[in-house]
Amino acid sequence: MLCVLRRATSHSRSILPTIYSLVSTSSGRKMSTQISFSPDFLFRQFFDRESCTYTYLLADVNSKEAVLIDPVFELAERDFQILKELDLKLKYAMNTHVHADHVTGTGVLKGMIPECRSVIAKSSGARADILVEPGSSVVFGRHSLEVRPTPGHTNGCVTYVSHEQGIAFTGDTLLIRGCGRTDFQEGCPKMLYNSVHSQIFTLPDNFKLYPAHDYKGLTVTTVGEEKLYNARLTKTMDEFVQIMENLNLAYPKKIGEIFPWDKFHETSRGDKALQRSKLQRQHNQSFYRKDEVSHVPFMQQY
Numbered sequence: 374m375l376c377v378l379r380r381a382t383s384h385s386r387s388i389l390p391t392i393y394s395l396v397s398t399s400s401g402r403k404m405s406t407q408i409s410f411s412p413d414f415l416f417r418q419f420f421d422r423e424s425c426t427y428t429y430l431l432a433d434v435n436s437k438e439a440v441l442i443d444p445v446f447e448l449a450e451r452d453f454q455i456l457k458e459l460d461l462k463l464k465y466a467m468n469t470h471v472h473a474d475h476v477t478g479t480g481v482l483k484g485m486i487p488e489c490r491s492v493i494a495k496s497s498g499a500r501a502d503i504l505v506e507p508g509s510s511v512v513f514g515r516h517s518l519e520v521r522p523t524p525g526h527t528n529g530c531v532t533y534v535s536h537e538q539g540i541a542f543t544g545d546t547l548l549i550r551g552c553g554r555t556d557f558q559e560g561c562p563k564m565l566y567n568s569v570h571s572q573i574f575t576l577p578d579n580f581k582l583y584p585a586h587d588y589k590g591l592t593v594t595t596v597g598e599e600k601l602y603n604a605r606l607t608k609t610m611d612e613f614v615q616i617m618e619n620l621n622l623a624y625p626k627k628i629g630e631i632f633p634w635d636k637f638h639e640t641s642r643g644d645k646a647l648q649r650s651k652l653q654r655q656h657n658q659s660f661y662r663k664d665e666v667s668h669v670p671f672m673q674q675y
């Protein structure tokens with residue numbers, strides 16, 4: 374047993390510097406200079422087992438002002454309880470985009486915390502108290518998040534960046550070793566490719582990236598790692614488009630609750646997506662009649 378442990382330790386010692394040096398060779402930056410969180414910055418990552426969604430809680434520990442990124446409707450009570458226990462004041466409940474796979478928790482949280490304001494990108498077309506635009510800053514206490522436009526999965530996708538903490542919340546634009554699908558809801562692979570390369574891969578290699586979902590149990594990545602190992606985004610644009618057009622993923626389970634089918638149908642791109650959406654629509658109509666979609670008001674009431 375001791376032997377195995379020793380071997381495992383020396384193995385991880387030999388691999389890590391290789392990764393770091395590969396990354397620093399490709400960009401000229403040193404991955405080994407890890408950016409630590411400031412002592413007055415609180416960070417928590419929460420997980421929804423149902424939709425594999427990450428919700429992030431960030432706060433200024435002195436002023437107690439907090440933000441939640443991508444809260445989930447069914448888990449609003451969990452998030453509220455944590456805020457209460459940590460004695461935090463939720464200033465903003467924000468979304469990276471209009472989600473197709475879960476209903477946002479912002480409406481419920483606003484009901485529980487009257488001072489809380491909802492935030493989403495103006496380009497999403499969704500309703501919220503604050504509609505942010507490229508270059509806007511979301512300020513909580515002494516901390517702030519820069520809003521970077523990263524359309525492609527949806528038109529209104531944004532990435533929120535904390536330069537001081539060296540972190541970015543990429544929503545569904547960039548997933549760990551993958552990316553958001555582009556086969557519905559205004560999806561456009563070329564746009565997504567450009568967004569990642571111009572807005573995310575231009576951040577320093579040692580910035581940590583936190584996605585809105587992971588389906589394999591991974592929690593965090595870095596710009597440097599994704600530039601080396603992302604199976605889709607390390608390809609050329611043409612290769613990337615080919616990959617994205619042939620993913621053939623099943624639609625998210627909740628899509629029928631999020632989108633009125635007529636709107637979804639209109640905004641699907643390409644014949645293949647349109648055909649699939651027709652089939653899906655026929656299938657779902659037996660479950661979701663439009664006038665029975667009780668969650669839609671929450672989707673609109675960010």
Ligand SMILES: N[C@@H](CCC(=O)N[C@@H](CSS)C(=O)NCC(=O)O)C(=O)O
Pocket residue numbers: 424472473474545551552553554555586620622623624625626627
């Ligand atoms: N199986 C899940 C949905 C999985 C899925 O489609 N995820 C989306 C993000 S939520 S719209 C995605 O972009 N995935 C990309 C990928 O490569 O997996 C469900 O049934 O809800």
